[in-house]
Amino acid sequence: MEDVITVLNGIYSEYAGRLFSYGMQLCPDKRLVEDALQETFLDLGRHARAFSQARDKRGYLFASFRYKLLRMKKEHPEYSSIDGPDGLDLPQEGTIEETFIGEEQRRLHESRLQEMYSELTPRHREVLFLRFSERMSFKEIADYLSIEPQSAQNLFGRALARLRKIYLEETTEKYHL
Amino acid sequence: MKNYKDYTVEQFLNDETFIRSVLAPTEESQRYWNSLIDEGALDIYSYTEAVLLLKGWKDDLPKANGGDLQDLWLRIEEEIRSEGSASRKAKGRTLRRIFIPAVAVAAAAAALAVFLPRGPKDTQEGDVYVEPGFVLKTVAQESGNVVILSERSEMEIHGSNPDINYDRQGLVNVNDEYSEKVIAPDSLDKSRDAQQVEWNRIVVPYGKMASLRLSDGSTLKINAGTTVTYPSAFSGDTREIHVDGEVFADVVHDGRPFKVHANGMEVLVKGTRFDLSAYGSDDFSHVVLVEGAVDVASGGGNVSLAPRQAFMKSNGKTFVQMVSTDLYTSWTDGVYKFENEPVENVLVKLSRFYNVSLVLPKDPSGVICYGSLELKDDLKSILSGLMQIASFNFTIKDGTYTIRWVRRQ
Numbered sequence: 027m028e029d030v031i032t033v034l035n036g037i038y039s040e041y042a043g044r045l046f047s048y049g050m051q052l053c054p055d056k057r058l059v060e061d062a063l064q065e066t067f068l069d070l071g072r073h074a075r076a077f078s079q080a081r082d083k084r085g086y087l088f089a090s091f092r093y094k095l096l097r098m099k100k101e102h103p104e105y106s107s108i109d110g111p112d113g114l115d116l117p118q119e120g121t122i123e124e125t126f127i128g129e130e131q132r133r134l135h136e137s138r139l140q141e142m143y144s145e146l147t148p149r150h151r152e153v154l155f156l157r158f159s160e161r162m163s164f165k166e167i168a169d170y171l172s173i174e175p176q177s178a179q180n181l182f183g184r185a186l187a188r189l190r191k192i193y194l195e196e197t198t199e200k201y202h203l
Numbered sequence: 204m205k206n207y208k209d210y211t212v213e214q215f216l217n218d219e220t221f222i223r224s225v226l227a228p229t230e231e232s233q234r235y236w237n238s239l240i241d242e243g244a245l246d247i248y249s250y251t252e253a254v255l256l257l258k259g260w261k262d263d264l265p266k267a268n269g270g271d272l273q274d275l276w277l278r279i280e281e282e283i284r285s286e287g288s289a290s291r292k293a294k295g296r297t298l299r300r301i302f303i304p305a306v307a308v309a310a311a312a313a314a315l316a317v318f319l320p321r322g323p324k325d326t327q328e329g330d331v332y333v334e335p336g337f338v339l340k341t342v343a344q345e346s347g348n349v350v351i352l353s354e355r356s357e358m359e360i361h362g363s364n365p366d367i368n369y370d371r372q373g374l375v376n377v378n379d380e381y382s383e384k385v386i387a388p389d390s391l392d393k394s395r396d397a398q399q400v401e402w403n404r405i406v407v408p409y410g411k412m413a414s415l416r417l418s419d420g421s422t423l424k425i426n427a428g429t430t431v432t433y434p435s436a437f438s439g440d441t442r443e444i445h446v447d448g449e450v451f452a453d454v455v456h457d458g459r460p461f462k463v464h465a466n467g468m469e470v471l472v473k474g475t476r477f478d479l480s481a482y483g484s485d486d487f488s489h490v491v492l493v494e495g496a497v498d499v500a501s502g503g504g505n506v507s508l509a510p511r512q513a514f515m516k517s518n519g520k521t522f523v524q525m526v527s528t529d530l531y532t533s534w535t536d537g538v539y540k541f542e543n544e545p546v547e548n549v550l551v552k553l554s555r556f557y558n559v560s561l562v563l564p565k566d567p568s569g570v571i572c573y574g575s576l577e578l579k580d581d582l583k584s585i586l587s588g589l590m591q592i593a594s595f596n597f598t599i600k601d602g603t604y605t606i607r608w609v610r611r612q
Contacts, residue, residue: 027287031280038276046267060271064279071283158222158260186213189256 030074037087038067045091047159051151052092053099062095069094084160085170146192150185157182207245215253225257228543233573236543240571248569251545255567258548266524269509349413350406351375360413364537368416373401373435401435407448409557412537412578417444421461424451424535427557427578428482449480451535454495468516471498477508478531481516488516491531538575546570546593550606557582560603568608570594 042063049059069090070077080086146154156162156170164182168175205220215221224232239245349360351367360367360377368376407413407425415423418436425431429448437459446465454461456474463470466481466488475495481488490499492508499506499514501521508514513526533540541549546568554561559582570593576585583599590596594609 027284030287031283034283035276035280038279042272042276043267046272047264050265054265060275064275064282067279068282068286071279071286154260155264157217158226158257159264161219161222182217183213186216186256189260190212190252 030071033074034067034071037070037083041084041087042067044159045087048088048152048155049091049095051155052095052148058098058102059095062091062098065094066091085166088160089170146185146188149181150188153178153181154185154189207239207250210245210249212249212253212256215249216257221253222257225254225543226261233543237573247571248567251569251571252567254543254571255545255547258544262524263522264524265522266512268506268523269512270507348408349411352404352406364412364414366414366416367405369418369435371418371436373418375435402432403435404430404432406430412534417442419457419459420455422453426450426480426534446479446481447483449478449482449534451478451532452476467502468514469500471500473497478528480531489531490514491526491528493528493532533575534578537579538577540575542573544572546572546589546595549576549589549593553582553585554604562603562605564606564608566608568593568595569610570608 045063045066046059049062050056053059066087070087077083077086153167156167162170164175164178167178167182171178173181207215210218224236240247240250349365351358351360358377365377405413405415405425407427407429409428411427413425415425415431415433417423417433419442421442423431426449429446429450431448431450432445440459442459442461444463446463452463452472453476454472454474461472463472463479465479466483468481468488468490470477470479470490473496475497476493477495477497478491478493479489490497490508491513492510494510497508499508501514501516504521506514506523508523511525511528513524513531515522515524530540539552547563549572550561550563553576572593576589578585582604586597586604595606596609597607598605
């Protein structure tokens with residue numbers, strides 16, 4: 027028991043902050059993200075052996091966390107509207123084909139550079155997070171999201187294009203600070 | 204050395220070394236990119252835009268609060284122990300935690316406290332504790348000097364960074380000279396109720412700073428364009444001040460809580476050093492903790508900060524992130540420091556500091572800045588100096604600064 031807790035605590039210190047930031051990209055509700063984090067680690071305690079044998083420990087943890095968070099999000103319909111046409115899907119439902127270039131999300135008129143980030147879809151934010159924060163390669167992202175490497179690369183490209191477009195719009199607006 | 208010569212914005216943002224250098228810069232990485240810029244070994248416009256985008260992305264990333272994560276871990280640990288001791292397998296039950304309503308109530312109470320600043324109970328004629336500060340602020344703006352207003356006196360202080368001290372009895376001295384004019388008459392006046400708090404207000408105009416030592420020994424560095432309302436001497440069980448603008452506070456621990464009310468936020472301090480920026484004119488506020496512990500209550504909730512964490516509030520959204528505190532406190536030395544910062548970011552910060560409107564061109568500047576600027580001068584002279592180095596010019600019309608890049612050949 028104590029061994030399990032010590033090991034878990036080590037994993038928790040290394041990953042909890044990262045998973046939290048990641049979770050907030052998928053669903054901007056702190057409570058839900060924390061609940062998913064809690065369940066992920068409880069699960070890890072129950073399946074410590076499976077985890078210790080996993081080759082890609084980060085992948086295991088992220089995938090387990092992602093699954094739980096998206097399931098919880100689905101159970102709370104109030105969040106489903108956030109995603110719009112670029113919604114995130116539970117992995118086993120296998121919807122690989124997504125329509126990324128759908129309707130534009132409602133344009134928020136905010137003049138701050140940081141704000142541009144909130145205008146990306148959860149799907150875009152996810153891929154930017156995996157690439158920038160976790161520095162995953164396209165191969166790793168593809169494996170993780172169960173899509174083709176080329177699709178991962180395209181997804182990242184579209185997220186970047188969106189980021190740039192929003193940025194250019196922002197800077198033409200007048201700063202009153 | 205890798206060849207970045209024809210890299211586009213997308214290629215930079217897809218480059219491992221570039222991402223690492225911007226998100227986790229080291230001295231070595233700074234040197235590396237500096238040398239590439241100096242040698243013209245990359246397209247500076249693409250590079251600048253890529254840096255801007257990645258920095259903007261990083262700044263907006265939600266960060267977990269260290270205290271919250273710790274609490275969460277304790278719950279997890281407890282749950283694992285109880286599962287273990289009952290030696291049964293839980294079947295995927297959901298654990299809804301129910302601490303939210305209590306927090307929400309606390310936050311509402313805090314917000315209320317912020318909007319109802321507690322002045323003296325019976326406001327008498329001549330009391331300075333009037334609600335909106337902007338009329339008083341204008342006085343200081345016009346004279347361009349730091350002004351202290353108390354219930355019965357008004358003092359204008361010349362010089363750019365005055366040092367103002369209150370002793371335990373609430374007597375004030377400025378730049379180490381006791382000023383007879385401003386010896387608080389009320390604290391000597393036995394006829395007045397001893398419990399009555401004498402409120403003072405210090406108004407620091409743009410382009411000036413001031414240091415204020417409160418009667419409990421806590422010190423405030425007060426940034427430009429800031430008004431602080433405080434009592435000559437703290438009486439009672441709590442110490443409270445009101446801030447509109449930016450202060451760097453070094454609070455002395457004396458057993459009584461210290462509260463800062465600031466533009467929709469309430470910061471509860473327990474002996475600590477932190478920077479607080481909350482200009483009423485600005486929709487962006489922050490509390491950056493350097494040392495110790497503070498609780499921040501804002502419209503949306505209540506968070507505890509750990510050292511090097513920042514509480515940010517932007518257009519009503521709040522988040523907590525780790526920051527390099529140096530960048531938030533360097534103004535106390537009269538300088539604004541920046542590293543690998545596109546010039547457009549520098550200009551935005553300056554316009555914020557001097558409270559002016561700014562119009563930037565649509566295309567990236569292609570200029571990356573390192574170093575620091577002294578904030579003693581007015582904005583026009585700072586920009587005049589900067590424009591030659593950073594290749595832009597500007598026009599001023601109706602208080603709005605419009606920037607144009609000057610393309611280098």
